Amino acid sequence: AQSVTQLGSHVSVSEGALVLLRCNYSSSVPPYLFWYVQYPNQGLQLLLKYTTGATLVKGINGFEAEFKKSETSFHLTKPSAHMSDAAEYFCAVSLTSSGYSTLTFGKGTMLLVSP
Amino acid sequence: KAGVTQTPRYLIKTRGQQVTLSCSPISGHRSVSWYQQTPGQGLQFLFEYFSETQRNKGNFPGRFSGRQFSNSRSEMNVSTLELGDSALYLCASSRVDSYEQYFGPGTRLTVT
Numbered sequence: 001a002q003s004v005t006q007l008g009s010h011v012s013v014s015e016g017a018l019v020l021l022r023c024n025y026s027s028s029v030p031p032y033l034f035w036y037v038q039y040p041n042q043g044l045q046l047l048l049k050y051t052t053g054a055t056l057v058k059g060i061n062g063f064e065a066e067f068k069k070s071e072t073s074f075h076l077t078k079p080s081a082h083m084s085d086a087a088e089y090f091c092a093v094s095l096t097s098s099g100y101s102t103l104t105f106g107k108g109t110m111l112l113v114s115p
Numbered sequence: 116k117a118g119v120t121q122t123p124r125y126l127i128k129t130r131g132q133q134v135t136l137s138c139s140p141i142s143g144h145r146s147v148s149w150y151q152q153t154p155g156q157g158l159q160f161l162f163e164y165f166s167e168t169q170r171n172k173g174n175f176p177g178r179f180s181g182r183q184f185s186n187s188r189s190e191m192n193v194s195t196l197e198l199g200d201s202a203l204y205l206c207a208s209s210r211v212d213s214y215e216q217y218f219g220p221g222t223r224l225t226v227t
Contacts, residue, residue, distance in 0.1 A: 032214045043119070043205055043218035051214070090158065094214045102148065102171050103207075103216060105158040 002027040002093045006106035014114050019063075019078040021109050023091030026072065032094040033074040034103065035065055039087045047089075050074060061085070086113045116142060119208050119219035127225045133194040136222045140187050140208030147189040148216060149181060152203040161204075164189055165211075193224075201226045 007022040025031055032051050036044040048059025055067040065076045074091060088110045092103040120139045128134050140147050149161040160173040164183035181191040187208075193200055203223050207216035 034215075036218075041220075041223075043220045044207075046215065046217065049215060102160055102163055103150075103158075104160070105150075107157045 002031065002104050004091050004093050004104055004106035006089075006091050006109050008109055009107065010110045010112060012112040012114065013081045015083055016080050019076070019081045019085065019111065021076040021089050021091075021111065023065075023074045023076065023106060024072055025074060025091070025093045027093060033065075033067060034092040034094070035059065035063070035074075035076050036090045036092060036105075037087050038090065038108075044090065047076070081111075081113050083113050083115065086111055119206055119217055121204075121206050121219040121222050123222060124220065125223045125225075127227065128196050129227055130196055130198060132196050133192060134196060134224060135190055135192045136204055136206075136224070138189045138191075138206030138208075138219060140189070140206075141217055143210065144208035144217070145187050145211055146209045147183055147187065148207045148209070149189070149191050150205045150207065151175075152205060152221070153201075158205070161191065196226045198226050200224065 003026045005024045034049045035047040037047050038044050047063050048057050050057050050067045058064045063078045067074050088108045090108045091106040094103050122137045146165045148163040150158050152158045162181050163171040167183045178194045183189045203221045205218050205221045207218045209216045
């Protein structure tokens with residue numbers, strides 16, 4: 001079975017600072033990996049995904065993530081935080097062998113951005 | 116293209132009652148998945164439907180059920196509601212050939 005661990009339930013940064021949200025996964029087969037963002041009282045919005053190919057993937061709103069198989073990690077970064085980035089972020093894994101779209105989520109990391 | 120829609124957005128029910136939630140996927144998406152989100156347990160997979168058939172099911176009691184119609188719209192039903200069923204219920208749709216899921220805004224269920 002696969003699992004996802006997000007280190008830090010809350011991360012605080014200043015506006016303009018680097019954002020780093022950590023995600024480690026456990027999977028017995030090559031995974032598909034995703035980052036989603038959730039704003040208050042809204043659903044989940046896909047930020048970016050890794051399926052195959054290039055291990056550095058770019059997403060919306062200036063976010064990017066790097067798949068590191070040796071470290072079983074998929075950390076999310078953004079060079080310069082904006083106030084509008086304040087939200088909860090979820091890392092998720094989908095098994096490639098399952099044949100269908102079932103996501104296993106981490107517990108989420110709340111990103112707080114101060115002026 | 117319209118996104119995933121869920122109705123109702125908010126619902127208040129009493130213990131012991133039952134509830135039905137509805138989800139309309141993005142046009143052309145034939146797979147619909149349901150998730151429960153609570154502060155304590157986070158996001159948990161309920162079930163997934165494709166072509167009116169349940170293909171996968173999470174670890175929830177039989178009080179939770181769902182179905183999918185020929186137009187890919189889906190409903191989930193919770194019978195004999197318990198206080199612990201209070202949650203945000205999220206629906207997601209995806210294309211047949213994709214693991215990428217698109218989420219609706221959710222239905223906030225409060226059980227009193």
